[in-house]
Amino acid sequence: xxxxxxxxxxxxxxxxxxxxxxxxxxxxxxxxxxxxxxxxxxxxxxxxxxxxxxxxxxxxxxxxxxxxxxxxxxxxxxxxxxxxxxxxxxxxxxxxxxxxxxxxxxxxxxxxxxxxxxxxxxxxxxxxxxxxxxxxxxxxxxxxxxxxxxxxxxxxxxxxxxxxxxxxxxxxxxxxxxxxxxxxxxxxxxxxxxxxxxxxxxxxxxxxxxxxxxxxxxxxxxxxxxxxxxxxxxxxxxxxxxxxxxxxxxxxxxxxxxxxxxxxxxxxxxxxxxxxxxxxxxxxxxxxxxxxxxxxxxxxxxxxxxxxxxxxxxxxxxxxxxxxxxxxxxxxxxxx
Ligand code: AMP
Ligand code: MG
Numbered sequence: 001x002x003x004x005x006x007x008x009x010x011x012x013x014x015x016x017x018x019x020x021x022x023x024x025x026x027x028x029x030x031x032x033x034x035x036x037x038x039x040x041x042x043x044x045x046x047x048x049x050x051x052x053x054x055x056x057x058x059x060x061x062x063x064x065x066x067x068x069x070x071x072x073x074x075x076x077x078x079x080x081x082x083x084x085x086x087x088x089x090x091x092x093x094x095x096x097x098x099x100x101x102x103x104x105x106x107x108x109x110x111x112x113x114x115x116x117x118x119x120x121x122x123x124x125x126x127x128x129x130x131x132x133x134x135x136x137x138x139x140x141x142x143x144x145x146x147x148x149x150x151x152x153x154x155x156x157x158x159x160x161x162x163x164x165x166x167x168x169x170x171x172x173x174x175x176x177x178x179x180x181x182x183x184x185x186x187x188x189x190x191x192x193x194x195x196x197x198x199x200x201x202x203x204x205x206x207x208x209x210x211x212x213x214x215x216x217x218x219x220x221x222x223x224x225x226x227x228x229x230x231x232x233x234x235x236x237x238x239x240x241x242x243x244x245x246x247x248x249x250x251x252x253x254x255x256x257x258x259x260x261x262x263x264x265x266x267x268x269x270x271x272x273x274x275x276x277x278x279x280x281x282x283x284x285x286x287x288x289x290x291x292x293x294x295x296x297x298x299x300x301x302x303x304x305x306x307x308x309x310x311x312x313x314x315x316x317x318x319x320x321x322x323x324x325x326x327x328x329x330x331x332x333x334x335x336x
Contacts, residue, residue, distance in 0.1 A: 002164050009033060009173040012128045014135065021135035023168045024049075029056060031145040031159045033173035035126040036097045036182050036199060037152040037295070038159045039068065039142030040167065044078070050111045050141050056166040059148045064114040065141040066099050066182070067121050070133040078121055078139055080105050085209055086187040092208050095125035097178055097199040101186040112141050122182055128173045144181060151236045151295040151330070154179040158299060179292040180322055185211060197322035199291065218316075219328030236295065236330040238302035238309060244331040246313030254335065255310055262306035264297055266290060269312060277306055291319045294326060 005016050020030045024041060027049040031040050040056060042049035044067045054061055067078055075082065075090075080103040082090075089100060104119035113119050121139075124130060133140050144152040145159045145167075153159045156172035163170060183198030183205065194202060194211045205211055240262075245251045255261055255276060263273045267280040279297050282289030301309045311327055314320045328334055 002167055003169045004160070004172060005169065006172040007128055009126065009128055012131050012173075014131065017128070017131050017135055017171075020132055020169055020171060021137075024132070024136040024138065024140060027052075028168035029053065029166075030132070031153075031163050031167050031170040032128055032132055032142075033126055033156075033171065033176050034068070034124045034129040034142075035177045036124075036180060037154055037176050037178075038145040038156075039066075039129070039140075040145035040163065041068070041132070041140040041142035043136065044068075044112055044139040044141035045107055045109075046138075047109045047111050050109070053141065053143065054111075056163065057143065057146070057148045059143060061111075062114045063143075063148075064116060064120060065112050065143050067108065067112065067119055068129065068133055068140045068142055069121060069123050070130055074133075074139050075121065075123075078105055078108055078119055079103060083187050085190070085192055088209055089185065089187065089205075090123075093200060093204075095123040095130065097125075097180075097182040098122060098205075099182040099184045099196075101184065101188060101195070103188060118186075118188060120184065126173075126177070128171060132171075149235065149237055151238065151298045152181055154292070154295045158295070175292075175296075177292070178288070179295060180319070180326065183322070197325050199319060199322070201318045202321060203318065217325060218321075219325035220334070236298065236326050237332075238298050238330065240302050240306065240309050241332045242298075242309045242311065242330055243333045243335065244311050244313060244327050245335045247336055248312060250335055251310070251312065258308050258310075260306045261308050261310050262301045262304060263310050263312075264301055265312040266314070277304065279304075281311075287319050287323075290314065291323050294323055298330060 099122040147162045154176045178199040183200040184196040186193040194213045263278045266284045282293045
């Protein structure tokens with residue numbers, strides 16, 4: 001049985017969240033909102049509880065989890081040591097949508113790290129996530145709260161659709177602010193390596209410390225050995241075929257090949273597809289609105305009628321670089 005509790009994301013009720021924290025402490029699973037996407041959480045020190053996460057999601061066991069913490073004391077307990085460069089990122093960007101890869105402590109099990117000697121750690125800024133970790137008193141291991149391979153959940157409805165009956169509790173905290181998973185940086189390397197672009201942009205990260213942007217961060221298929229196990233899986237994929245058209249001069253011709261395509265594009269371009277079903281994806285004037293709506297619109301495009309989803313490519317700067325990473329991973333075909 002899955003219990004659902006509605007919690008105000010700006011001013012969470014500690015009494016409601018205490019119930020959720022009790023479930024975590026007893027080894028259960030709780031889905032909760034963060035500033036990135038919804039997470040599916042368990043006590044990071046409880047191996048059995050963490051195994052349940054993989055089962056509920058159908059997640060491959062070699063894809064490690066992110067450990068969510070709320071204090072520097074917790075950080076010291078989950079990592080072996082904190083590199084100087086990590087201190088710099090932490091001071092400037094935590095709490096926030098930044099995950100750091102560091103050497104793990106012996107308290108973190110192979111289940112969480114998928115056998116790696118490193119662990120992914122982040123301090124979320126979302127008031128519900130923060131309070132839930134504090135009340136639980138333990139770090140919470142949590143990947144995105146979707147069935148493996150599906151788009152990440154950015155609203156309570158998305159989590160309900162996939163996790164009802166699979167977890168002990170779902171916290172309804174409305175829509176997640178960024179709507180895109182965290183930026184991941186491996187700080188065990190010098191220079192540090194950006195493994196996954198996210199809400200914090202390459203430009204923002206680089207202004208703090210020089211980072212190497214790993215080839216796979218673009219989201220294009222790469223022969224390179226994946227540095228992060230999660231990189232090798234196709235992600236975020238709707239059930240319909242998804243064609244990402246990066247060369248916009250070809251898009252009208254591609255659209256004309258299908259009898260009933262669903263077009264996804266920024267609202268400024270909707271006019272170009274008058275004859276077709278169009279779902280707008282935020283505005284080019286507010287790049288964060290595009291990130292915020294991405295997964296929601298991918299799910300919507302999947303549900304409505306239509307034989308294919310055709311998505312306009314976006315300029316690869318700022319947060320749109322991260323959006324393009326997700327779109328390329330979701331695409332069955334990329335036209336460049
Ligand atoms: P999710 O929370 O669903 O976004 O998945 C977590 C992501 O973090 C996956 O892409 C993992 O591969 C990545 N990750 C977790 N732990 C590590 C680690 N120790 N080294 C590299 N990547 C990691
Ligand atoms: Mg995920």
